[in-house]
Amino acid sequence: MENGYEQITTILMILGWRFFFYVNEWNEPIHIHCRKGDAEAKYWLEVEGFEAM
Helix, strand or coil: CECCECECCCCEEECCEEEECECCCCCCCCEEEEEECCEEEEEECCHHHCCCC
16 A cells, blocks of 8 residues: 555556556546656646547
């Protein structure tokens, strides 16, 4: 457990940045967490901007 949420497996690694998400963060819009060392970021995803393939 991390930050009080169960962490899901890393979904992407780019230049040392780990992209992941937590389950049960229902109180926020869809987003992804990124971490590299002590640096951390969160990006919100706009579903309307994605096109189905």
